[in-house]
Amino acid sequence: MTDLLETIRFFRTAIAGSVLVAVCCAVVGVHVVGRRIVLTGLALPQVAAAGIGLSFLLSGFAFTGEGSGLGWLRSHDLMALLAAGAGAAALTERPGRRGAGREVRTAAVLCLAGGLSFLLVQGSALGMEEVRNIVAGDVLGIHEERLAQLALFLGPVLLLTALLHRRLLFASFDPEMASTLGIRTGLHDLLFHACLAVTVARSVHATGTLSSFAFLVLPGAASMRLFRGQGAVFAGAAGLAALGAAAGFLLAADERLDWPVGPTATAVMVLIFGAACGVRWVLDRRGGGPAASSAPR
Amino acid sequence: MTGNALEARALSVGWRGRPVVEGIDLALPAGEALGIVGPNGSGKSTFLRTVLGLLPPVAGTLRRGDGFRAGYVPQTDSIDPVFPFRALDVVAMAARADAILPFTAGRERERISREALDRVGVGRLAGLPYRDLSGGQRQRVLLARALASRPTVLALDEPTTGLDLEAEASLLALLRRLREEEGMTILLVTHALTTVADEATQVLLIHGGRHREGAVGEILRPEVLEPLYGMPVRVDEVAGRRVVTGLPGRTA
Structure with missing residues (x-):
């Protein structure tokens, strides 16, 4: 117990950063699961990773050096954000229009970005060490200044999605009715994809591609199995994500294991999702099935 | 809402500037029910979406009455x-x-x-x-x-699809009550002629790019329906209700 408290005290900034990233991914991820754009949720972290890879590659060229005016090309965060923004814009599709063509296009982007993120980093001085960081993340590298940066970007995303969650859901659940009532569904789509791009870009650099994707999808999917009603689903997703991220961190930080944080948190989140599926299965078997009521059918 | 809930003059509806149905003229007084009927893909839902403001008219004019506020019931x-x-x-x-x-x-x-x-x-x-x-x-x-x-206007897209007889009758009775007791204007898209025969006061009939619009009694007659559907059609009264039956394979 003392060891655990000591670990929490020592890593409190990193734990807070990883929980913040997980909660933000989960809240935005409820919309990702609800809109059935999980494949986009897989592709965007890879696109952001390719942006980081490009920044590594460009760091080796003199034209991006100090005083050139192109120093921003070396910024991992900025390049990840630009890449994720471009990816979100390219993969944007109005909800309700599902088709094999769109999925194939998303898969092609995923493959291209996944390949590029490896190839671009290969040319950098640190090589495969950077690849490992992109995949597994650099959670332990979240110090106070980076935590403040994360909060600066992810705080507004959380605030925006919390304030507009009704309209964002309405615009994706039934865009035609929403438009009929004067809700600007195009604007809400744009806002959602902007939130998604910012979340993915910041989370990939902090926790890696695998963990970003896992926390974008699994907490929302688990919460939808456990809870009913929109407020409960969002709160549940945030809570499960915080639990998964914190538990994963503490497990990885155990000196007997010494595992990488991102993959460990991902594994814990998968276990939580599995448990949620089990609970739903038990609840359904105990009579929580389709509406049995005397109301008109 | 008083006066006309909806007025269309030489209205063409369609997608991306391509007309699906052209030259619709109708005036629907507030508190009445318009049945929009036709087979799948004929342009019924396109007309409804245009009325709701989800699609712009391709040509002509569409005027919504003062206080027009639509409630939309999509297909489930x-x-x-x-x-x-x-x-x-x-x-x-x-x-x-x-x-x-x-x-x-x-x-x-x-x-x-x-x-x-x-x-x-x-x-x-x-x-x-x-x-x-x-x-x-x-x-x-x-x-x-x-x-x-x-x-003030309730628009329903194929509301009876997939419903059993009791659920359908109950839903239609509810719509009738909303119109008669609360003066709500109803726009009802369906492929079932018999449904509009009972529930609508006016009909917009769309078939194969052609259309006819007018009062129910004026449109739901064999001499109007047969040229549109290309087959003999019977219109009977059963228990005080109008029933429309197509008779494919027979000569008109």
Whole structure:
């Protein structure tokens, strides 16, 4: 117990950063699961990773050096954000229009970005060490200044999605009715994809591609199995994500294991999702099935 | 709403500037019901979407009456049940849709939503997941959602599809009550001629790019329907209700 408290005290900034990233991914991820754009949720972290890879590659060229005016090309965060923004814009599709063509296009982007993120980093001085960081993340590298940066970007995303969650859901659940009532569904789509791009870009650099994707999808999917009603689903997703991220961190930080944080948190989140599926299965078997009521059918 | 709820002059509707149906002229007084009938793919839903402002007219003019406020009931299978909304959440989407922030109008939204569910006879389903409801129950929840938006015009897209006989009769009776007791204008898209024969006061009949519009008694006659459908059609009265039957394979 003392060891655990000591670990929490020592890593409190990193734990807070990883929980913040997980909660933000989960809240935005409820919309990702609800809109059935999980494949986009897989592709965007890879696109952001390719942006980081490009920044590594460009760091080796003199034209991006100090005083050139192109120093921003070396910024991992900025390049990840630009890449994720471009990816979100390219993969944007109005909800309700599902088709094999769109999925194939998303898969092609995923493959291209996944390949590029490896190839671009290969040319950098640190090589495969950077690849490992992109995949597994650099959670332990979240110090106070980076935590403040994360909060600066992810705080507004959380605030925006919390304030507009009704309209964002309405615009994706039934865009035609929403438009009929004067809700600007195009604007809400744009806002959602902007939130998604910012979340993915910041989370990939902090926790890696695998963990970003896992926390974008699994907490929302688990919460939808456990809870009913929109407020409960969002709160549940945030809570499960915080639990998964914190538990994963503490497990990885155990000196007997010494595992990488991102993959460990991902594994814990998968276990939580599995448990949620089990609970739903038990609840359904105990009579929580389709509406049995005397109301008109 | 008084006067005409809807007026169309030489109206063409379609997608991306390409007309699907051209030259529609109609005037629908407030409180009446327009049946929009035709086979699948004929342009019924395109006309309805144009009226609702979801698509721009390709040509001609469309004037909505003063105070026009539409409540839309889409086809039940057009809504993805993946999200575990409760029936109350679905209805609350449209109640006080003008209030942007979640903490404004929360109680009023819930009150309006519960009233709307009670009004369509499914108040006891408020807490149940929408995706677990039967087709008829979902249709009523969507109708409650449309009513929660306080509409003057209620637009329904194939509302009786997939409903059993009892659920269909009950839904149509409810629509009749809304029109007769509350003066609501109804726009009813369906492929069933018999449904509009009973429920509508006017008909817009679309078939193969051609159309006819007018009062029910004027349009639902064999001499009007047979050239449009290319087969003999009988219009009978059974138990005081008009029944339209197509007779394929026979000579007109």
